Amino acid sequence: MVALALGQMRRRPAAFTGLAVALLLAMATLTLFGSLFAADATTPADVRGAVSGPGPTVIAGAFGEISVLVAFFVVVNALGSALRQQHQELALLRTVAATPRQARRLVRGQVVATTLLMAPPGWVVGVAGARRFLAELQRLGMAAPGVRVPSAPVPMLVALAAVLAVGLTASAVAARRISRVAPAAALAASSTEHGRTGAPRLLAGIGVLAGGILLLRLAASRPAEQADKAGQAALLASLVLLIGVALTGPFAARLLTAALGAPLRALAPGAGWLADANLRGYARRLSSVVVPVALLVGLSGTMLIMTSTAEHAASPTANGVSSASDVWLRQAELALLACFAAVSTLNTLVAVTAERRREFALLRLVGATRPQLMRMLTAEAMLTAAVGVLLGSAVAGAASAAFSTAMTGSPVPSVPVAACWFIVAGAALLTVPGILATGLRAVHGPAAELVGRGRD
Template sequence: MSATLSLAVGQIRRRPAAFAGLAVALFLAIAAVTLFGSLVAAQLAAPAAVRSVAVGGPGLMVIAGAFGEIAVLVALFVVVNALGFTLRQQHRDLALLRTIAATPRQVRRLVRVQVAATTVLVAVPGWAAGHLAARWFLAALQQRGMAAPGIRIPGTPLPMAVSLVAALLVGLAATAVAARRISRIAPAAALAASSTGYGRAGGVVRLLAGAGALGGGALLLRLAATRSADELDKAGQAALLGSLVLLVAVALLGPPAARVLAAVLGAPVRALAPGTGWLADANLRGYAARLSSAVVPVALLVGLSGTMLIMTRTAEHVARAAGAATSVTKASDVWLRQAELGLLVCFAAVSTVNTLVALTADRRREFVLLRLVGGTRRQLLRMLSVEAVMTTAVGVLLGAGVAVAAAGAFSRAVTGSVVPVVPGAACGWVVAGAVVLTVPAVLGSGLRAVGGSAAEVVGGERG
């Protein structure tokens, strides 16, 4: 075990950039669980007289439970995505370990130790951020009459311990998903696979899992659509959970879907920019797995944000038409949903930036080869600009499809019609946010990736 720990720590020291995205994702997971665990601890530690005070809204325990559930699910999604890129950066190293007689179990153990070490490294700052966020969130709830005034965040370390255990469990679950392929294939095939992508067997399993997730998401949306008018909160939770499951399906079925959308969007791009547009389109369609990895975080951002915004606006529209205020339209609960949306957007934004920076930086060798055959830095940056715009467009379309499906199911329960009320301005800001996150992340990392000495990179320097 000591040798495995030494090797894991050595990899983290050697490739800190490869573990940065995973560290940020685990930091957010620890902070989120500490936040909502502290709220639960505050409620349980309060005197009986304080707990018995009537408050507006669903109550502190329900709020903490609902937020914590969604946060853990999204954290798992984001950590799996971040760990996938961490392993991709180490693919050749892990493949070499397989060729010198490392067993699949030893490789998986090494990855688990890496995840555990990264989790421990970010635990203290995650605890601090979560504790401060809990104090702020509790004060905001008390200001709105949704928590008793006498409740205070206790000094017990239990929420911190729970958050550490939760982050470790999320990380280990992500390890089981992300490390499966490299640890199971034959050693020679593992070394060859470092540059050839997913094999057929992995593709079949991925398609089957994606089909299962798609079916599960459809069942959840059907459950949301069939809720009665007095169960709007349950309909909203089912629709939101359904959108998460559909986004998992998008992640699993992403390569073929992304390739089709890229082909459709690529036609006008090739016509408008025959040189860089053609090359950008060829890159996106030729590396469907890479394109899918890039568009999934964008789809997560747009899908979750769009679902929340459209559901809230639909409920508000119905309440105004009926002249009544329901639990989904009261100002305090609207604020709660905005806070939940902010949490989800934070996770999605981190995933988007991490993924795009890692993907672009990993292409440094490709960029140098293009420079060696006559491409200039300006041409490469123009190509990356086109790729960034097309990647954003594909991600927005996939995320919008999920949002419309989920919000349509909710609208069916609220109004009897599958056509929801869409807040155009708010959704426009979501799309603008996706563009702001995506294009600078690609171009910023691209500026660094296209620089440096071509001879060094071709000679073996990966950067």
């Protein structure tokens, strides 16, 4: 199984590129914050006390909490994309007598191999990032000049263990569907999609959304002098809500597509009708693309609106929240979260569009031309971006309203309109060109040969 796992990776390097990048970012993030914890822990108390304030440990904890959760979210999403691209191969292995245990072992081998491959560069990036982050904290007076990032390997080993644990857990969940069904059914499922969202997944999504609402209430009930805690609760609530959106994604995406598809069909009767039918008929595929877009818009929008609300709050306690140091921390966190979300978005877009080569080839065999397919993809990309932006905006609006209630007593936050439009434009620029560039490559080549090769 080890040789087979490595062979699959060599045969499909593009399928594992997104997973490798996600694992690299997760490893670097954990190493970064682990190194900051180690730097504070190994510094004598008298040196740490040279600067009054929370110190690197508290800052790293508050800063890294959401970043690490988002990193793991991106890893799970990337792993799902990698497995979807080899669903047919795994199904074929089941038909030639591979057991469910062997299929799961194959997936685990791929995750372990990719994680070990990405560990060294992730450690290097993480340690370099920790030193740079600590230097900025010292420049801003939030860390003592004598604090240094140690060269001990403990943070690196902890990061490796944590990423491996998350990857193996996610692989067990992702491989469960292909390993639990009968071989013939697995092969049939590799080329079709269930029309409904499963009841367990839908119930889990509803439960997670309920948890997000409770976190919103917690954030809104914080007093104004606890603005930092309110902000962390609101940001965590936005992430939990986005996880709920991911679980209920097929259902939510189908509803929004039905609402937005009508004007699209009216504007482009041919391509718009086909794009609308494709997106509604393959709700799971649409959900896998929409969720990273919603993640990008939701987290970035929440951070921007909360920062703007804190800066414009009438309460005197807002001075600490809107200080230069705090603004820098929020900007750095926003940049890191946006990086994770952008990687997840691009990886999913490329993977999902590339695996539709056989579908495009079949359409060409029944008379569709390449320009017609590109017009259909353009309509799909615009509708996908719109659905993702709407879901992300709803999450950002709810989270920032809770934070605004805690800060000002009003649920109406201060919205930086220009910056928010920049986020929307960025999401659209990632989504539409990403789908079209991958689609342009996918529609080329002899149609009959592509149909015969399947997903190769």
